[in-house]
Amino acid sequence: MDDSLNTQRWLRAGVGSLALAAIVFYATAVVVREGEAVLVTRFGRPLRVATEPGLHWKLPWPIDQGSLLDMRRRVYETGHTEMLTRDKKNIIARTFVVWQIGDPLAYVQAMGVGGGAEGKLDGLLTNAAIGTLGGHDLSALVSTNANDLQVDRIESELLASAAPLALHNYGVRIEQIRLERIALPEENVRAVFDQMRAERRQFAAKFEAEGEKEASAIRSEAELEAARIRAKGAEEQARIRGKSAAEVAKTYADAHRVNPELYRFTRSLEALDKLVTGNTSLILRTDSEPFSLLQGRTKQ
Amino acid sequence: MRTRERPSEIRRLAAPLARGLDAAWQRMHWWVAAMIVLYAVSGTTIVKQDEVAVVLRWGKLAGATPALQEHGPGLLFSFPRPIDRVVRVPVKHVSELIVGTLSAALPDEDADPYSGSLDPVNQGYAVTGDQNIVHADIVARYRVRDAAEWAFYGPVANDVLRVEVTAALVRSLGEMGVDRVLAEGRKDLIAIATKRAQEGLDACRSGLELSSLELTRLAPPVALAPDFDAVQSAFIGAETRRKDAQAYAATIIPQAQAETEAATQGVRGAAERDLAIARGDAATFLALNREYRANPMVVGERLYRDAVERALGRAGSIRWVPPPAGGRYNGFRITVPGFGQAVGTPAAEDEDAPPR
Numbered sequence: 189m190d191d192s193l194n195t196q197r198w199l200r201a202g203v204g205s206l207a208l209a210a211i212v213f214y215a216t217a218v219v220v221r222e223g224e225a226v227l228v229t230r231f232g233r234p235l236r237v238a239t240e241p242g243l244h245w246k247l248p249w250p251i252d253q254g255s256l257l258d259m260r261r262r263v264y265e266t267g268h269t270e271m272l273t274r275d276k277k278n279i280i281a282r283t284f285v286v287w288q289i290g291d292p293l294a295y296v297q298a299m300g301v302g303g304g305a306e307g308k309l310d311g312l313l314t315n316a317a318i319g320t321l322g323g324h325d326l327s328a329l330v331s332t333n334a335n336d337l338q339v340d341r342i343e344s345e346l347l348a349s350a351a352p353l354a355l356h357n358y359g360v361r362i363e364q365i366r367l368e369r370i371a372l373p374e375e376n377v378r379a380v381f382d383q384m385r386a387e388r389r390q391f392a393a394k395f396e397a398e399g400e401k402e403a404s405a406i407r408s409e410a411e412l413e414a415a416r417i418r419a420k421g422a423e424e425q426a427r428i429r430g431k432s433a434a435e436v437a438k439t440y441a442d443a444h445r446v447n448p449e450l451y452r453f454t455r456s457l458e459a460l461d462k463l464v465t466g467n468t469s470l471i472l473r474t475d476s477e478p479f480s481l482l483q484g485r486t487k488q
Numbered sequence: 489m490r491t492r493e494r495p496s497e498i499r500r501l502a503a504p505l506a507r508g509l510d511a512a513w514q515r516m517h518w519w520v521a522a523m524i525v526l527y528a529v530s531g532t533t534i535v536k537q538d539e540v541a542v543v544l545r546w547g548k549l550a551g552a553t554p555a556l557q558e559h560g561p562g563l564l565f566s567f568p569r570p571i572d573r574v575v576r577v578p579v580k581h582v583s584e585l586i587v588g589t590l591s592a593a594l595p596d597e598d599a600d601p602y603s604g605s606l607d608p609v610n611q612g613y614a615v616t617g618d619q620n621i622v623h624a625d626i627v628a629r630y631r632v633r634d635a636a637e638w639a640f641y642g643p644v645a646n647d648v649l650r651v652e653v654t655a656a657l658v659r660s661l662g663e664m665g666v667d668r669v670l671a672e673g674r675k676d677l678i679a680i681a682t683k684r685a686q687e688g689l690d691a692c693r694s695g696l697e698l699s700s701l702e703l704t705r706l707a708p709p710v711a712l713a714p715d716f717d718a719v720q721s722a723f724i725g726a727e728t729r730r731k732d733a734q735a736y737a738a739t740i741i742p743q744a745q746a747e748t749e750a751a752t753q754g755v756r757g758a759a760e761r762d763l764a765i766a767r768g769d770a771a772t773f774l775a776l777n778r779e780y781r782a783n784p785m786v787v788g789e790r791l792y793r794d795a796v797e798r799a800l801g802r803a804g805s806i807r808w809v810p811p812p813a814g815g816r817y818n819g820f821r822i823t824v825p826g827f828g829q830a831v832g833t834p835a836a837e838d839e840d841a842p843p844r
Contacts, residue, residue: 284651332665370614375605400729406737421748453792465803470799470805471822
């Protein structure tokens with residue numbers, strides 16, 4: 189019976205102690221997670237900022253109070269702002285920043301725990317952009333000549349211009365500023381369209397002329413090559429004919445050299461054969477053969 | 489001897505609570521024990537195949553190095569809340585984000601796509617290095633590279649990806665000519681923009697890795713489409729002319745080769761024929777010569793008479809004239825049909841005589 193009573197006493201004491209410990213823990217412990225910070229205030233006055241992740245302590249409410257701050261990096265895009273470059277060209281630029289709370293106390297004092305830094309950053313960044321881009325030509329932003337481009341330098345100047353002010357005034361650390369968009373005012377786009385149309389017409393004419401020129405060159409070259417082939421062929425044919433004529437002449441000469449007199453005789457007969465045709469009229473004396481034979485026979 | 493003390497006021501007031509606790513313990517002590525066990529194992533987590541898990545112990549990352557902080561797929565034992573908190577990050581999963589900041593979205597349905605301008609706020613576009621305008625539709629594929637950085641410190645993935653990819657593409661287009669980016673430079677453009685976007689993501693320690701950047705559309709404004717089409721047509725026309733010329737060249741040269749070859753073969757054949765004839769003639773002549781050597785008078789006479797007979801037989805007409813008196817003709821005239829007047833004596837004219 190006494191054991192049962194002792195067990196019950198220990199149980200009661202344990203449960204009571206645990207409940208008390210839990211209440212004290214939740215009233216005084218501050219768990220700061222990664223990516224967060226906690227601002228501790230005493231009777232509303234900022235006391236300290238716990239930025240290191242882990243377990244921190246405070247006095248229980250209503251003496252001390254902890255306010256959670258999001259320490260993640262965040263992205264903010266400014267509005268589209270029209271501005272003038274150094275060479276007096278209107279452009280519309282939009283920048284973005286990657287920022288995080290750099291000085292929690294200054295941040296809370298400037299913005300409150302709820303934040304709202306973006307609205308204040310917008311003015312700061314727009315001013316920085318107008319000031320910085322006004323010191324550069326448009327070719328520093330867009331150009332096919334790599335030597336003209338200075339985007340890295342412009343972004344560095346923007347960062348150098350805006351980051352110290354943002355940290356000092358608002359407790360915001362700007363880690364990156366980049367030019368997100370570069371556009372042209374609506375009125376200037378018309379002129380760009382006209383310029384693009386003119387360029388297209390020029391390209392079309394150029395392509396047509398080049399095509400014609402190349403086609404003509406290909407045709408001429410082919411005709412020249414064909415003429416070369418024919419000339420070479422004619423040369424070869426002449427060579428063959430010459431060689432053949434020489435061989436023929438030699439063959440005849442070799443044969444006729446055996447009996448030149450007979451050759452001349454046979455050639456004369458062949459010439460006679462070739463000369464006399466159906467259109468030939470022969471005028472012969474009656475005392476020549478074969479008419480003379482008739483005369484001789486008559487005489488006999 | 490120990491005397492029983494009188495119960496205090498606190499004990500008297502707490503007695504009902506104590507009795508309630510005692511009664512509850514008597515009835516539900518197994519349930520309570522089970523709940524305690526369940527709470528003790530509530531920190532156990534299953535990490536999926538495409539995930540890693542990191543543990544926050546009292547809010548702080550457990551583990552000194554990234555390798556010790558990240559836990560791979562499988563069963564992960566940790567303390568229950570509020571001591572530990574397990575955050576699972578899908579590091580191997582490739583996500584997709586459509587970036588439409590440079591696409592040609594019209595402000596409203598009634599807008600005329602062929603109007604001569606663009607609203608820079610509502611219609612996205614980029615200016616190229618030669619100050620032309622192009623629209624680009626982009627798809628970015630990415631995954632988490634640094635789980636802790638992304639989960640606790642990095643900016644929101646879609647936000648940072650959209651601006652970094654847009655900025656990288658705007659800058660890359662701003663240093664290339666429109667014709668290059670629309671044709672052969674597209675691959676270079678994607679490579680440069682991907683590199684720049686990744687550098688931006690690294691610079692703001694986003695913990696993200698860009699797997700790929702795809703340009704699903706890169707085109708000039710709709711209002712200029714006919715002008716770009718005209719250039720394309722001119723280019724195709726020029727190519728057609730070039731190909732026609734090449735086809736002509738491919739025809740004319742083999743044709744010349746074939747004709748020349750045929751002519752050369754003809755000449756070669758004629759030469760062979762002439763030589764063969766010459767050899768035949770020579771052989772005939774040599775044979776005749778052998779006969780002539782043996783009997784010159786007979787052979788010569790026969791050849792002569794054969795030739796004369798053939799000539800007389802073939803001739804169109806023959807005129808026989810008497811031998812001249814005194815060795816020469818004086819005033820002798822002959823008229824040959826078709827040749828006008830010819831020489832000969834009037835007495836010898838015999839126009840009506842039939843030809844032989």
